[in-house]
Amino acid sequence: MTPPPAAALELTGLSYLDDRILHDLDLTVTAGSRHALIGANGAGKSSLLNLIAGLAAPSRGRILLDGRDITRRTQRARARLGIARTFQTPSLIDDHTVIRNITVAARPHHPTRRQAGSATCQIIGRLGLTPIAARPVGTLSHAQRRLVDLAGALASRPRLLLLDEPSSGLDEASIALIGEILTRLQDVTVILVEHDLSLVTSVATHISELRDGQAHPLDHAALGPDATALHQGRAQGQSC
Numbered sequence: 001m002t003p004p005p006a007a008a009l010e011l012t013g014l015s016y017l018d019d020r021i022l023h024d025l026d027l028t029v030t031a032g033s034r035h036a037l038i039g040a041n042g043a044g045k046s047s048l049l050n051l052i053a054g055l056a057a058p059s060r061g062r063i064l065l066d067g068r069d070i071t072r073r074t075q076r077a078r079a080r081l082g083i084a085r086t087f088q089t090p091s092l093i094d095d096h097t098v099i100r101n102i103t104v105a106a107r108p109h110h111p112t113r114r115q116a117g118s119a120t121c122q123i124i125g126r127l128g129l130t131p132i133a134a135r136p137v138g139t140l141s142h143a144q145r146r147l148v149d150l151a152g153a154l155a156s157r158p159r160l161l162l163l164d165e166p167s168s169g170l171d172e173a174s175i176a177l178i179g180e181i182l183t184r185l186q187d188v189t190v191i192l193v194e195h196d197l198s199l200v201t202s203v204a205t206h207i208s209e210l211r212d213g214q215a216h217p218l219d220h221a222a223l224g225p226d227a228t229a230l231h232q233g234r235a236q237g238q239s240c
């Protein structure tokens, strides 16, 4: 089955919580790009993902997906248009097995149960989840649950994939695997909120820093070792 084309996203004049978190934010994400959002703790990165996914509503501004205004669409309607979001703390069905959790996520986005099952098996293999595929999710570690959540998002054939700190809590091998999978994705636009700057620089085609409620474009070169220290310093400063 031919995958649907990647989606372009345009955010204009976006404000959240009456300008307290985001204000007049403009951001264009080109179709097929992998756009990293970095920034200090509390900068509003997760909030921005929520606005795009339809889990929160902006105070002002517009969200366009492929030129279509989706600002007032429900989360479910946006999911049908191909927007998928993962969370720092995944909400999975603990009593269900890994396979069943991923199939549940995949099913609405495939014409038949068989196709959803086939997509599920493919993703399980790609993410190295085969040894735990039959285990109830409630018995898994935090890192394994994060991978299952990512697998569900990928199996839903997203056109726009929103990833909230996918590396958090994972070991180096799993982070490397995620980097590899993301760079191989076809026909998917990815927005990646991430503190691990080595993952950002290896995966992202575009980088923006959320600061003072707005998105500021950054060059990869700006994320050298000095910038890493600066970023961490900012993050630590904010949380003190």
Ligand SMILES: Nc1ncnc2c1ncn2[C@@H]1O[C@H](COP(=O)(O)OP(=O)(O)OP(=O)(O)O)[C@@H](O)[C@H]1O
Pocket: 017, 021, 039, 040, 041, 042, 043, 044, 045, 046, 047, 048
């Ligand atoms: N619904 C809400 N009501 C009030 N405050 C909120 C709401 N949602 C988010 N916030 C606040 O907005 C700020 C930004 O939160 P957000 O989680 O978006 O930041 P972040 O950049 O993702 O941070 P981190 O890197 O720590 O995950 C925080 O101070 C948070 O407490």
